Amino acid sequence: MLAYVIQRVFQSAIVLLVVGLVAFSMFRFVGDPVDNMLGQERTQADIERLRTTLGLDQPFPVQYYKFLTNAAQGNFGVSYRQGRPVSDILMERAPATLELAAVSGFLAITIGIGLGVFTAIRRNGFAANAIMSISLIGVSLPTFLIGILLIYLFSVELGWLPSFGRGETVDVGGWSTGFLTSSGLQALILPSITLGLYQMTLIMRLVRSEMLEVLRQDYIRFARARGLRERAVNFRHALKNTLVPVITVTGLQLGSIIAFAIITETVFQWPGVGLLFINAIQFVDIPVMAAYLMLISVMFVGINLIVDLLYFAIDPRLRADRTAAH
Amino acid sequence: MKEAVLSIRDLTVEIPTRHGILRPVDGVSYDIAPGEVLGVVGESGAGKSMAGNAVIGLLTPPAHIAGGEIVVNGQRIDQLTGEAMRRLRGKQIGMVFQDPLTSLNPLLRIGDQLTETMLAHLDISRTEAEERAVAALAEVGIPGAAERVNSYPHEFSGGMRQRVVIALALCAEPSLIIADEPTTALDVSVQAQIIALLKRLCRDRGTAIMLITHDMGVIAEAADRVAVMYAGRLAELGPVREVLMQPHHPYTAGLMGSTPLASRGKDRLHQIPGAMPRLDSLPGGCAFHPRCPRAAARCSSAPGPLITDGDGRAACWFPLDREGVA
Numbered sequence: 001m002l003a004y005v006i007q008r009v010f011q012s013a014i015v016l017l018v019v020g021l022v023a024f025s026m027f028r029f030v031g032d033p034v035d036n037m038l039g040q041e042r043t044q045a046d047i048e049r050l051r052t053t054l055g056l057d058q059p060f061p062v063q064y065y066k067f068l069t070n071a072a073q074g075n076f077g078v079s080y081r082q083g084r085p086v087s088d089i090l091m092e093r094a095p096a097t098l099e100l101a102a103v104s105g106f107l108a109i110t111i112g113i114g115l116g117v118f119t120a121i122r123r124n125g126f127a128a129n130a131i132m133s134i135s136l137i138g139v140s141l142p143t144f145l146i147g148i149l150l151i152y153l154f155s156v157e158l159g160w161l162p163s164f165g166r167g168e169t170v171d172v173g174g175w176s177t178g179f180l181t182s183s184g185l186q187a188l189i190l191p192s193i194t195l196g197l198y199q200m201t202l203i204m205r206l207v208r209s210e211m212l213e214v215l216r217q218d219y220i221r222f223a224r225a226r227g228l229r230e231r232a233v234n235f236r237h238a239l240k241n242t243l244v245p246v247i248t249v250t251g252l253q254l255g256s257i258i259a260f261a262i263i264t265e266t267v268f269q270w271p272g273v274g275l276l277f278i279n280a281i282q283f284v285d286i287p288v289m290a291a292y293l294m295l296i297s298v299m300f301v302g303i304n305l306i307v308d309l310l311y312f313a314i315d316p317r318l319r320a321d322r323t324a325a326h
Numbered sequence: 327m328k329e330a331v332l333s334i335r336d337l338t339v340e341i342p343t344r345h346g347i348l349r350p351v352d353g354v355s356y357d358i359a360p361g362e363v364l365g366v367v368g369e370s371g372a373g374k375s376m377a378g379n380a381v382i383g384l385l386t387p388p389a390h391i392a393g394g395e396i397v398v399n400g401q402r403i404d405q406l407t408g409e410a411m412r413r414l415r416g417k418q419i420g421m422v423f424q425d426p427l428t429s430l431n432p433l434l435r436i437g438d439q440l441t442e443t444m445l446a447h448l449d450i451s452r453t454e455a456e457e458r459a460v461a462a463l464a465e466v467g468i469p470g471a472a473e474r475v476n477s478y479p480h481e482f483s484g485g486m487r488q489r490v491v492i493a494l495a496l497c498a499e500p501s502l503i504i505a506d507e508p509t510t511a512l513d514v515s516v517q518a519q520i521i522a523l524l525k526r527l528c529r530d531r532g533t534a535i536m537l538i539t540h541d542m543g544v545i546a547e548a549a550d551r552v553a554v555m556y557a558g559r560l561a562e563l564g565p566v567r568e569v570l571m572q573p574h575h576p577y578t579a580g581l582m583g584s585t586p587l588a589s590r591g592k593d594r595l596h597q598i599p600g601a602m603p604r605l606d607s608l609p610g611g612c613a614f615h616p617r618c619p620r621a622a623a624r625c626s627s628a629p630g631p632l633i634t635d636g637d638g639r640a641a642c643w644f645p646l647d648r649e650g651v652a
Contacts, residue, residue, distance in 0.1 A: 218428035225382055225423075226443045226494060227416030236442070240433050316478040317432060 001312060001319060008308055012301040017068070019297040023290035024067045076291035081283045086291045090273060095175050096166055097265070097272030101258045103188055104196030108257070109250060112200040113239075116207025120215065121234055132208075138201030143260070147194040147267035154190060162187045164269040195264040199253040206249055210242035217241070243314050251307035255300045329400065330357035331502045331534040332381065332419075336394035337404075339373070339380050341605075343388075348605040350376040350389070352558040358502065363525065363535040365549030365566065367542065367581070369602050373558040374538045378504045380404075381536070382419050383411040399501060417447040420495035420533075422524070424507040426487035430479035436463070436490050437475030440497050447498040462493040466523060485516035492524055496533070503528060506538045521548050542585040546570060551637075554578045557602055557613035559629070564638025574633065574640035577614045612643065620644045 051057045055066060070076070076086035115135075119128040138146075155163035167183030169176040178184030214220065215238055223237045262274035269275070273292060280288035312318050339351035351373040358364045366374045379385050381396055383406065396404040398418055406414065415421075423429040431439060440459035444450065450458070456475070463471035466489040479487060488508065495503055505524060509517040525548055528535050537549055545552050545566065552569045554562040554577065562575040573579045583596035600617040603609060609616055615625035622644065630642040 218423055218425060219431040221384060222421070222423055222429040222491070222494075223431065224412075225384060225415055225421035226446070227412050227414065227498070228442060228446050229412065232442065232446070237431050237434070241431070315433060317480045 005309070008305055012305055015301050016294075016297060019293060020068050020071060021064065023071075023293045024064055026286050026290055071291075071294055076294070077287040079280075079285055079288050081280070081285045081288075086287045089276065089288065090291060090295065091174075092176075093271065093273045093276045095177060096270060097258065097261050097274060099178055100188065100191055100195060100264070100270060100272060101254075101261060103192040104199070104257050105254050107192060108196040108199035108203055108253070112203030113207050113246070115200075116204040117211060117234065117239060119204070120208045120211035123212065131204075135201040135204055138197045139205070143194060143198065143263045144267050146197055147190070147264060150190045150194060151267070161190050163190070166271060191264050191268045191270055194267065195257060195261055199250075199257060202253060203246065203250055207242060207246055210245055211238060214238045214241045240314070244311055247307055247310050247314070251303045251310075252300075255296075255303045258299055259296045329360075330397075331360050331362075331399060332358040332536065333397040334377070334381070334394065335397075337377060337380060337391070337396060338393040339376050339385065339389055340392035341389045343606070345606055349392075350558050350605055351380065353394070354555070354558075354560045355394075356553050356560065356563055358534045358536060360501065360534055361529060361532045363528070363537055363548055363550045365545035365552040366536060366538045366555060367540060367545055367552060368555035369540060371557075371602060371605070372555040374555050375506050376558075377555075378421075378506050378536060378538050382415055382421050382504055384415075384421075413447070416443055416495075416498045416500065418500050418502065420498070420500040420503045422488075422491055422495045422503060422505040422508045425511040426484055426491050427511070429491050430487060430494075432479055435476055435478055436482075440475070440494060443494055444497050458497070462497050463490070465527065466490070466493045468493075484512055485520065488512060488516075488520050489523065492520070492527065496527060496531070499531065500533065502534045502536065504536045504538070507540070508537070509544060510539070510541070517544070518547070524548075542570070542581065554581065557608060558605065559613065560641065561614065562638070562640040562642075564635070564640075568636070568638055572646075574635060574638070574645040575614075575630075575642050576618050576620050576644075576646060578640075579646055580617075612641070620646075 048057075055063060058066075074087045076090075078084065079086050079089055082089060115131055119131055122128040151163045154161045162183070165187060166178050167185075167187035168181040169178050169184055170180045171177075172180075178188055220233060220238055223233045228237070260274075261270075261272060262278055264270065265272045265274035266278055273295070276288060277292045279285075280292070334357070335355050337351055337354045338349060341348040341350060350371075354373070354377055356364065366377070368374045376385070376389070379389075380391050381398075381403075383403070385391070391404050394404070395402060398414070403411070403414060430436065437456065437459045440462060441452065441455040444455040444458060445452065448455070459475050460471050463474060468474050468486060468489055474482075479490070482490060492508075503524070508524065509520050512520060521544060524535065527533070535548075537544070539545060549566045551564060552562075552566045553560055554569065554575065556577050562569055562573060562578045564574075569578060570582060573582060577598070580596065580598040584598060586595060598617055603613060603616070609626065611624070611626040611628050612618070612621075612630045615621040618625065625643050630640075632639055632641050633645055
């Protein structure tokens with residue numbers, strides 16, 4: 001198992017190197033940063049001097065190496081637009097996105113699994129069929145439309161919840177949190193539903209179909225034949241056996257919650273990294289874009305690694321270090 | 327006969343379909359005495375497993391008990407539902423399934439599966455249940471039981487897993503075990519061991535066995551009495567020696583003629599012409615008459631009348647070996 005972990009970490013490192021190359025290429029091929037940084041009034045000497053200070057006169061591999069070592073230390077250079085270190089800007093914005101993603105992910109997983117189990121157990125019940133029909137909306141409507149509809153209903157018509165922003169935030173050790181104020185919590189409701197709805201319905205439908213499959217298995221019949229309580233059969237025996245495929249999909253979906261928070265953040269003007277990225281694209285702020293790309297890829301690679309390790313925790317058959325004895 | 331552990335009277339199981347109602351079990355009656363092994367034989371689809379599932383209350387809808395009575399230890403159970411039936415399963419009626427590879431939950435340690443079964447039925451502490459789990463494994467002949475309680479099902483061979491299944495079926499001390507083809511999925515060399523184990527354990531505890539199989543060899547080896555089923559009806563019932571050696575029903579005679587026996591030498595095996603009819607196209611009268619060498623006109627008009635011979639009975643118009651028939 002240790003060998004497997006080492007192998008997976010090694011593969012992850014390769015993925016990050018490749019993504020780093022793509023991010024780095026943006027500096028090289030999407031316009032000349034020197035042009036952007038110096039104004040119209042410039043001499044050839046200015047240009048040469050800036051090239052030397054930025055290290056742009058060095059060979060490509062050396063520049064790439066420098067980019068990677070800097071990135072590994074969290075140094076992504078200076079934002080072209082704001083003139084501040086990119087890492088500072090990201091640190092400022094990250095709490096908003098991470099809190100939004102955490103709430104969305106939590107809603108998606110708990111409600112998704114709960115409803116999935118419910119609709120599988122009450123397969124032919126009226127409520128289960130109604131939930132399955134409604135879930136089609138979550139799967140098929142685009143995120144921005146759901147966001148706009150929610151704003152229309154709950155902010156414009158009913159006036160219950162704020163339509164944009166994070167509300168009041170409290171600074172806790174450099175982390176600005178919206179969890180501690182009532183306006184912060186209210187502001188979280190609509191965006192987190194918008195962001196998590198697709199994942200929730202996806203997880204629910206997956207859990208349901210896996211659960212229906214597992215409930216047909218002999219060991220479930222045998223568990224029933226031994227007179228175990230219905231709850232033990234459904235949750236201890238059946239749900240656990242559905243978890244391996246569910247974790248695979250859920251892990252990837254959590255990654256996309258963070259990555260695709262862009263749309264939700266735009267709709268709700270949520271001051272997170274997604275909105276930062278959209279603005280960076282508009283102004284061709286390449287250091288910010290590169291840093292965002294690296295950040296998201298680290299997140300995906302990390303989640304994938306955790307998912308692979310969770311398989312071992314759940315399914316004893318995968319733990320190869322214990323060999324079968326007869 | 328002492329009061330029966332299981333008493334079935336005119337049991338009928340129906341499956342409503344678009345093309346009418348099917349009766350996989352049709353008016354079957356038999357008793358099983360404490361400690362007795364009743365073999366139930368028949369071809370695939372004869373209704374033998376369906377009768378077993380009806381007794382333990384695990385018919386898969388839309389199949390349901392449509393008539394008759396099932397009495398276990400003096401309590402009528404065919405009307406019980408939900409929680410009342412669950413308390414009975416495992417506690418009074420245990421079940422062993424055909425395939426040990428699929429009847430154990432792959433994600434739970436076998437010790438946990440044993441303790442949860444005991445805790446669901448017996449008023450004992452967890453510590454005591456864990457001690458009993460080790461004892462139960464040792465009793466079914468699993469070497470190193472104290473360590474093996476912590477093993478997962480995939481760490482056992484097929485024969486060993488069936489031993490675990492038997493331990494699970496017996497751990498809440500039921501008075502009846504329904505063994506549905508318990509050896510069919512096993513190697514021939516292991517089959518005899520498993521049958522001997524099941525018989526020994528049940529004899530020690532005074533547990534009765536309903537042994538469902540299509541293997542006449544297993545019946546001859548293990549059963550005290552045998553019930554022969556054909557197309558959902560009981561063809562013949564009686565002490566195993568009498569039924570096997572001097573069958574009254576032509577179908578039983580046909581089954582015996584098609585079974586290789588060492589004592590019979592090198593005669594060619596006989597074959598019963600045709601195949602068992604499908605449930606949706608049962609012939610009128612005695613369902614066996616189209617294949618029966620002794621059939622006459624009235625066989626197609628009404629099911630064979632019940633004839634009794636000592637402890638045995640058969641349903642036939644023209645039974646074999648009429649001497650001594652009352």
